[in-house]
Amino acid sequence: MTKNPERHKKDPHYRQAKHKGYRARSAFKLLDIQKRFNIFKRAYYILDIGSTPGSWLQVAYKFAEENLVKYKDSNYHRDHFKIMGVDVKKVSPLEGIYTVKMDITNPEFQKELDDFFIGKKLDLILSDLSINKTGNKFVDQLRQINLCFKVLNIVKLYLKYRGVLVLKLFQGQDFEKFFKAMKNEFFKTLSYKPKASRKQSNEIYLIGLRKNN
Numbered sequence: 001m002t003k004n005p006e007r008h009k010k011d012p013h014y015r016q017a018k019h020k021g022y023r024a025r026s027a028f029k030l031l032d033i034q035k036r037f038n039i040f041k042r043a044y045y046i047l048d049i050g051s052t053p054g055s056w057l058q059v060a061y062k063f064a065e066e067n068l069v070k071y072k073d074s075n076y077h078r079d080h081f082k083i084m085g086v087d088v089k090k091v092s093p094l095e096g097i098y099t100v101k102m103d104i105t106n107p108e109f110q111k112e113l114d115d116f117f118i119g120k121k122l123d124l125i126l127s128d129l130s131i132n133k134t135g136n137k138f139v140d141q142l143r144q145i146n147l148c149f150k151v152l153n154i155v156k157l158y159l160k161y162r163g164v165l166v167l168k169l170f171q172g173q174d175f176e177k178f179f180k181a182m183k184n185e186f187f188k189t190l191s192y193k194p195k196a197s198r199k200q201s202n203e204i205y206l207i208g209l210r211k212n213n
């Protein structure tokens, strides 16, 4: 978790995350998104992009494990799950989760995906990526959007037909351009600001429901 003891003392999500054993308060953003959109329904093959310190991976594991029992029926189900986390920073090990320390723009990353998922398409892709900010709002926004377009390329190649994407973006320059590009890929695309998202932050989550090809 980030180091700002004074702010944390007053932050209920931070305290709750500590209490529940989550590595970051962002876990509650994903839990809120799940509650609203049921993104983990029948999700077994999951990729989490920008994973460090790992709270979204913890949440993904919980739901993927539950799915093994919950959806054991004649509809789409699997008897196992696979979760991969990727980040430029190391993720401390989490049982049952494979993590890769790599920049997603590195062409080698696709090989990692192919090797781990063995050519199988994914049910759910999560991206909570945030660039290291330079302080120049214009430049930062451009870099963040460019990175999100890289994620969209991964989504085009690896997410299954009717799969789901959750992606963090910042409102500002080219937001609409990205939103439009994402809308092209899904039957339904929505934007959502989770309750745990700080009010002063301009972050917003885009939810792509049911990939259309």
Ligand SMILES: C[S@@+](CC[C@H](N)C(=O)[O-])C[C@H]1O[C@@H](n2cnc3c(N)ncnc32)[C@H](O)[C@@H]1O
Binding pocket: 023, 024, 026, 027, 049, 050, 051, 052, 053, 054, 055, 056, 057, 086, 087, 088, 089, 102, 103, 104, 105, 128, 129, 130, 131, 132, 147
């Ligand atoms: C807000 S944090 C993610 C928090 C995480 N969802 C959690 O709940 O623990 C954003 C992460 O994106 C990672 N990141 C930024 N650019 C990246 C890139 N090009 N490739 C991989 N990871 C990147 C950062 O290192 C950072 O750890």
